[in-house]
Amino acid sequence: MKYMMTYDMMESMRNTNQWLGSTARAFASYPAMAMTANPFMDWLGAWGEVTERAFSRMVVKPDWNIPSQTAADGTDHIVHIETVLEKSFGNLIHFKVGGREPKKRRVLLVAPMSGHYATLVKKTVISLLPDCDVYTTDWHNARDIPVSSGKFDIEDYTLYLVDFMKELGSDLHVIAVCQPAPLTMAAVAYLAAEDPSAQPRSMTLIGGPIDPDANPTSVTEFGHSVSMGQLEQLMIQQVGFKFKGVGRKVYPGLLQLSSFISMNREAHTNAFRDQIIATAKGEASEHDKHNEFYDEYLAVMDMPAEFYLSTVERVFKNRDIARNDFTVAGKKVDIGAITTVAVKVVEGEKDDISAPGQCLAALALMTGLPDSKKAAHLEPGAGHFGIFAGGKWRKNIRPLVLQFIDDNADAPQPAKSAKAKASNVTAMPAKTAAK
Incomplete structure (x- = not known):
């Protein structure tokens, strides 16, 4: 096809x-x-x-339509969407509340690239705006990206996140929703090795497939039931002449939508x-x-073919991240290198896309992170969308996430070197003897 x-x-x-x-x-x-x-x-x-x-x-990108924010003095402030960093396959955008002093909580909300536009997390943005300075990833429809812009696979996605975090600085709290959870974790681990000072203060992973085999769902089983050759033959098509991305190989949004609907026809x-x-x-x-x-x-976007295929092969089939064997640009990413970033995992009891246990697997991979910086929450009765939008998110999960951000708002203290520790040990008896 x-x-x-x-x-x-x-x-x-x-x-x-x-x-x-x-x-x-x-x-x-x-x-x-x-x-x-x-x-x-x-x-x-x-x-x-x-x-x-x-x-x-099906062919229209929804508007963000973020309502104005009411300040403490009762005045309304319009929310402006600003592009902080522009790239071929996605932008970093900022929801700037005009006339409002910047909030202490600075949040990067990593939206999924899984068939829908970033506006899928609109309600999450709206719920966070009163208390946070919110940024998000705004992924582009692949059919509108010229072939000359090159490829975009999960390694490129990870490096985009690395660039976005560097742009925003370390005084940042990252929240990844569903599909980007494993790649967000990989991006933070990449920073831990390459540029530790650019790591965020905290990372919240919501319903993501860190280890799809930890609790298989129909999504996981589908990934194992077909070969990569079959996927490429059945799911990948070339964009037609009507669009800027003519000739680009994609997993079409309309084909994805038919799969979404067939799951709950x-x-x-x-x-x-x-x-x-x-x-x-x-x-x-x-x-x-x-x-x-x-x-x-119903508003769906085309996904770059190489991104879709590499996600299935490396996240679901080979479980590169679950096995801590993921590489980016030829460099092995060690999840155990995360030692200072506080991590919270949120799962839904009735999540039929990323079932409980798949996201929780992230904590076991972070062997260098103290238990005091790890947290997990399982929301009773919540489905996949309920853990980042809707009543259960607003009433139960959001307050926990904000509290977790506040608890880890301070910059982590740098670990003392072995030489410094040794000097403290040898200096102690001398002081004691002087007394």
Whole structure:
């Protein structure tokens, strides 16, 4: 399937369904259709409205739409999105609250590159903004990146994170959500060896596949059930002429979306059926719960082929990070080199994507980190999205993360050298004798 033809065919199918929905909605809204009572027209219009919205959202990057922040004096401050560091495959952006003094807590929120845009963590950003100065990774849609920009695999992703952390300085607390958890840990370990002064103060890993085999899920089993050759043949396509990245090999967003939906097909089918009924009855609204969720869920982006394939091969199949055998730019990354960065692991009891135990495996890999700097939390009843968005995140997990950040806000004290320790030991008897 590594052809432009198959890529363009999927886009044509999406476009056709959007057109059919638009046509049905327009046809049902003709005044002449109201001359006689015909419930079918109401259902046709409702189906068209829901269908058009669903298929049009698949190719649109959602807006951040961050609400203004209310200061202590009751005034509202607009949130501006600034680009701190711009790169070919993703930018480092800052949610700057205009007119507000910088917060002591500086947080880098590492968003997933797993099919959805970085706006997937929008609610996480909104919940952190009142108490933190928030930065995040804003990954680009691969179909819009020219082939001349080169490749982008998990090693490049890791080095991007290294550059972002260096840019922000060591007075930083990193929160990685889902997919980037193992690579964020690798980036911090890379800094520990290459530039210790640039390490963040703390790192919170939320529901990430550090060791996928620790508690296998359907995602893990799929990774083991197919060969790399099969994946490349079945999942990889070339971007069509319509986009700037024409010719680039990608794992298409539309193909990813079909996989997402197939995992819970019945639930999604029922959700769209109920929305059509609500629309026909006049009970749906522009920003109701269904539209708010699916506007984000259906918005998918193409993933660079080399990133997808190297993730499957090195994180899931070979378990390079779980075995502490990961290399970046020819250098072995030793997770045990992390000795000063406080680490907290957050998992959800009902997470069916990164099941409990997969992320917890990170703590065992950090052999050089004292137990006093390790923490873990398992949220009862929480699914995958619930551990970084929604009520369980806001009420239970977020306060724990903020407390963990505060507990590790001070710069770590440099370890004393063996020579310094020896001089202290020999100096002690002399002082005692003088007394």
